[in-house]
Each structure stands twice: as structure tokens, then as C-alpha cells.
Amino acid sequence: MADEVFIPHNIIVTGGCGFIGSNFVHYVVNNHPDVHVTVLDALTYAGNIENIAGLPADRVEFVHGNICDAELLDKIVPGHDAIVHYAAESHNDNSIADPEPFLKTNVEGTFRLLEAVRKYGIRYHHVSTDEVYGDLALDDPAKFTESTPYHPSSPYSSTKAASDMLVRAWTRTYGLKTTISNCSNNYGPYQHVEKFIPRQITNILEGERPKLYGRGENVRDWIHTEDHSSGVWTILTKGRIGETYLIGANGEKNNIDVLRMILKMMGQPEDAFDWVKDRPGHDRRYAIDSTKLRTELGWTPTHTDFESGLKATIDWYTDNRQWWEPAKAATEAKYRQQGQ
Ligand code: NAD
Ligand code: TDX
Secondary structure, eight states, rough: OSSOOOOOOEEEETTSSSSHHHHHHHHHHOOOOOEEEEEEEEEOOTTTTGTTTTTTTTEEEEEOOOTTTTHHHHHHHHTSSEEOOOOOOOHHHHHHHHHHHHHHIIIHHHHHHHHHHHTTTTTEEEEEEEGGGGOOTOOOOOOBOTSSOOOSSSHHHOOOOHHHHHHHHHHHHOOOOEOOOOOOOOOOOTTOTSSHHHHOOOOOOOOOOOETTTTTTOEEEEEHHHHHHHHHHHHHHSTTTTTTTEEEESOOOEHHHHHHHHHHHOOOOOOOSSEEOOOOOOOOOBBBEEEOHHHHHOOOOOOOOOHHHHHHHHHHHHHHHHHHHHHHHHHHHHHHHTTT
């Protein structure tokens, strides 16, 4: 059973100008009128202030700063009742090319936030990934559960695993009031063009051919970012202290099938893409069993029709070129250097 419901009034959302964090900020503003949000974001290459533009100033305050800055945390954390921690270096390919920022933000950043939570006695929700569990074989019917052993493969996923471990240790040793969620691959509007789905859509919009790694057989378990946001809110408010909940929507698809769907929806021949070099250490398959979140806390995803979600995402990138064009050339230049 869930503990008593926690009713937040004034929360800090780290990484609230990124893809998933900004969706959560909109989710809170739209669904929970009594909650004030302070967004703490360093506006790295992945952060975009436009993602939270137009939200009411009396509901959302933006603080431009780094989660590793302990002095800044001392200034802004008092007066808040929870931190929801999304900020991260989030892209596997970047972590392979240059792991250091991942150690800094994902590990040291989480440590700094936990120390602030310890000092000011507030709640903390930690947003993590299913990649901490490593991968599953393509023909294995098993899915990840909350008791699957940690086995991360990439610099990115190992720093996320490390951050989860810090949360658990600080909870047990110092009695912090924390929860953790591990979610599968998100898709939807406002996702950076470095990620698989937006990269392929924007390549086609630019007259470039999509790029598929390896043999295209790798499986990802897709969930719409709105469903991730409702899952995090459910866990923050109803989750048991010290518990982990997996978030997933039964959306397993292999990469070549997703790419063929995109090509078809965008009027391209199904073979109009390039095979490129595989990602080193490429995880084969992710799959989430979200029974605990569904049965214990009553959460259900609502955007479960992947085709219509994908179509809406294609429409959004088609209609919002001014949002993604500034990042596209530099992203593709980096990929070209990596042979991808
Ligand atoms: P993103 O890269 O789109 O956004 C990250 C945000 O964090 C950006 O706004 C960036 O400016 C900010 N940031 C980075 N370093 C910072 C620092 N040191 N201080 C303050 N702000 C900083 O990432 P995303 O895809 O929205 O992922 C958000 C979170 O969700 C991450 O913790 C990620 O591990 C997790 N997650 C992502 C997925 C996915 O499919 N993308 C799935 C499961 C979990
Ligand atoms: O051009 C590409 N071609 C390609 O075949 C790109 C960018 C990716 N891929 C493949 C690699 C993966 O099998 O597509 C799949 C998805 O790749 P990404 O979008 O890079 O996501 P992934 O590595 O699965 O990680 C994502 O989900 C879990 C997020 O980036 C992480 O932040 C999250 O934790």
C-alpha cells in the first residue's frame, strides 16, 4: 500500500528546460493549479528556455544555474518542499565520445542535490532510466522489474546507475525521503535532434537520409513523454518512501520497424535510409514490467497508440522547424565525425 499522499506546494524541477523535464513542468502547471515550480537548469546544449516559454510567471520561476553549485542550492532550496531531479547529460553517443561531463552532472550533481535535501529536510524524486539494468537478449521473453540486478553498459547508463545508488545510500543512512523511477525510451515533441526519432524525422525534412545503427534489430520500449510525466507525478505524491518504480507502456519495437513507420508516414520509400557504424557496446533490448506502479499506485498510460503518437510527433517537427533547426547542423557534424 502507498504511504500517505504527499501534497507538494513549491517544487524545484532540475533540468526543466530539457525534453522530459519541460514536459513535466507543463504537466504540473496544467493539472495542479496549487503547485509553484522553480526550474533549475544550466541551459546546456540540450536545454532550451523556449520549452517553458509562455507559462504563467506566478506559477513558474526560472533559475539559470548548475546542480553542482552547492552555494546556489543553499540559496534556492529553502522554502521548497520537494526536488524532482531530471537534469542530466542524457545521450549515450555523447557519453562514448566524451564521458567526463556525465560524471560531473549525473554523479556529482546528484550528490549535491542529495546533500541539499539532507540539509533542508525536503522530499526528493530521482528520475532515472531502464538502462541501469543493462540489456536483454532479443529472443528473451523477460522484462526488467524493480528487482533486476544493475548491469549498465555505457558511460551514460553507468553514471545514472551510480546516481541511483547514491540516492539509495543517502536514504538508508541519513533517512532521506526519496523515491526513484526508471523509465524506458521517451518520444514526443521537444526532444533534441540527436535522439533516434527526431534525428530521422528532421533528416527527412532536410532532404537527408535517416541513419540506422548496426542491423536495426535493437529493441526499445517506447513511451510518450506525457505518460512519463504522469508516472513521475504519481510516484512523487503517492509512492512509498525509499521505493523504486519502473515506468513503461508496453511499447517494444525494433529500430528498423520504427524507421520504416517514419519513412512511410513521411512519404518516403521504405529503403531510403543509410546503414551506419554500430554504437560500441550497443544495448540489444530494453523492456519494462510496470506492474508495481500500475497495481500499487493505480497509474495507467494514456498515449498507448504508438502510430498516432508518432504521427503527431512528425507533425510537430514539421511545424516547428525554428525550434530544431539551430541545433541540427552541429549535431550532424558531430555524428559525421563519429562515422554515424
Ligand atoms: P535532455 O538532455 O533533453 O535535458 C537535460 C536537461 O538538463 C537540459 O535542459 C540541460 O540544460 C539540463 N542540464 C544538464 N546538465 C545540467 C547541470 N549540470 N545543471 C543543471 N541543468 C543541467 O534530457 P531528457 O531526455 O529530457 O532526460 C531527462 C531525464 O530523464 C534524465 O535524467 C534522463 O536520464 C532521464 N530519462 C530519459 C529518458 C529518455 O528517453 N530521454 C528515458 C528515461 C529516463
Ligand atoms: O541515428 C541513430 N540511429 C540509430 O539506429 C540514433 C541516434 C540512434 N539509433 C539507435 C540506437 C538505439 O538502439 O536507436 C535507438 C535509440 O537511440 P537513442 O535515441 O540514442 O536512445 P537510447 O540510447 O536508447 O537512450 C534513450 O533512452 C533511455 C535516451 O537517450 C536515454 O536518455 C534514456 O535513458
